[in-house]
Amino acid sequence: MISTDDIDRAVAVINEADSLALACHVGPDGDALGSMLALHHLCRAHGKASIASFPEPFVVAPHYTFLPGLDTITKPADFPAAPEVMITFDCGSLDRLGGLATPAQAAGELIVLDHHVSNECYGSINLVDADAAATAVVVRHLAALLGWPLDRDAALCIYTGLVTDTGRFQYSNTTPAVFALAEELARFDLPIAAMTRQLFEEHRFAYMQLVATCLGRAQLDKDLELVATWITADDLRRFDVEIEETEGLIDLIRRAAEAEVSCILKETPEGIRVSLRSISRVDVAAIAHRFGGGGHRYAAGFTTAGTVESVLADISDALREPS
Ligand SMILES: [Mn+2]
Structure with a gap:
């Protein structure tokens, strides 16, 4: 459960910030990358400066190379040392941030956006919903609170988080709300078949x-x-x-x-x-x-x-x- 106080503060902090520094966990999976890139796209669409990164080794697994926005992410070495506002995605503890744990600790505000039940709530604001099927679900929720409508790139990224963390809508976290969100996202004319093949089936x-x-x-x-x-x-x-x-x-x-x-x-x-x-x-x-x-x-x-x-x-x- 996310407290309304944390939600209100997150919305206020994001609205007031000049720029956001976004980061996800080491060895990022579809939910970590998809959640971070979704908010990165929405920032750009709504005139909010943002930078996005993840810790070394700075390598994206081949399943996720279709994600829009990967060409706009920043090497961890170029991440701000003390960001005004930093947001972490799908990352249950500081040590999962590798070298980006230092800027996280130096950030003016640290918003932790996650769904891991084991999350250590290491932020100044913690948006951790253990009932959410994916961190991407929390991102969708936050975007609605910010009044930022989804665009196709953001929808594609959120769908990637949702479909990977539910194991293609098969795990026990696959609720009616998951299908409702999937329906909303699929309306953006997503390349479902091509994404599915790259995410789950194709290998060298x-x-x-x-x-x-x-x-x-x-x-x-x-x-x-x-x-x-x-x-x-x-x-x-x-x-x-x-x-x-x-x-x-x-x-x-x-x-x-x-x-x-x-x-x-x-x-x-x-x-x-x-x-x-x-x-x-x-x-x-x-x-x-x-x-x-x-x-x-x-x-x-x-x-x-x-x-x-x-x-x-x-x-x-x-x-x-x-x-
Ligand atoms: Mn996840």
């Missing part, structure tokens, strides 16, 4: 061969109802695949009928990056939280030191303990 052949390797080595722990696999730095080199390309792999692993929990571990320069999904019984956000991460009940993640073997053993131990 090299990636499909990496997937074959990952599926081949996947492990099923029948007692824990856990299916797990991993991607090493050597795999990425061998198949010439960027780590951003592997974002959707968890959605393949989680199809295993025997698994309540599914897990992918990826070797990154920052440590082992873990994605967790569950079907019903297990709260993976609680598990991710133990390792310094966060997320949603059925989708969460964290990055930690260790090896694939040691981190997978730690996750198995956490699943064994009654929560």
Whole structure:
């Protein structure tokens, strides 16, 4: 729930600001990029100066390259050090902002716009709605309060957040309100089929061969109802695949009928990056939280030191303990 006080202050702060500095979380997904770019478009359409960025590594995953406005975003090195007003999107904690956490802490006002239940409400104004299917839903709401009608570019960006965070309108967060918003957005003559193919279906052949390797080595722990696999730095080199390309792999692993929990571990320069999904019984956000991460009940993640073997053993131990 967002307090009316926070909403009123956010609208006043945005109206009064000369410019807005927008940022989303590291390794941005469709909701993070879509939400940020939607407000970036609306700022431009309504004469509000804005700058938009996300932390290093400054790489957009290939699924999202169709998003309008990507050519207008700014490298994190060129982000203002102490913005007058900064807004973060889909970002549950300061550390998910990487190098942009410093400007966030120096900002005159920090508006946190999100839907993660684990959000640490680190802003001076927190627009965090854990019932919203996507951060993009909160952006739509804010635009209405600002009296900023959507345009096609903003609608396309918001739709991207909505369709990715609901898993193509299939996850349990797919409510009547989600379909109502999708209907509003689809009226902007969006290229639904082309977007769907790029977001969910299209991959380079090299990636499909990496997937074959990952599926081949996947492990099923029948007692824990856990299916797990991993991607090493050597795999990425061998198949010439960027780590951003592997974002959707968890959605393949989680199809295993025997698994309540599914897990992918990826070797990154920052440590082992873990994605967790569950079907019903297990709260993976609680598990991710133990390792310094966060997320949603059925989708969460964290990055930690260790090896694939040691981190997978730690996750198995956490699943064994009654929560
Ligand atoms: Mn999201």
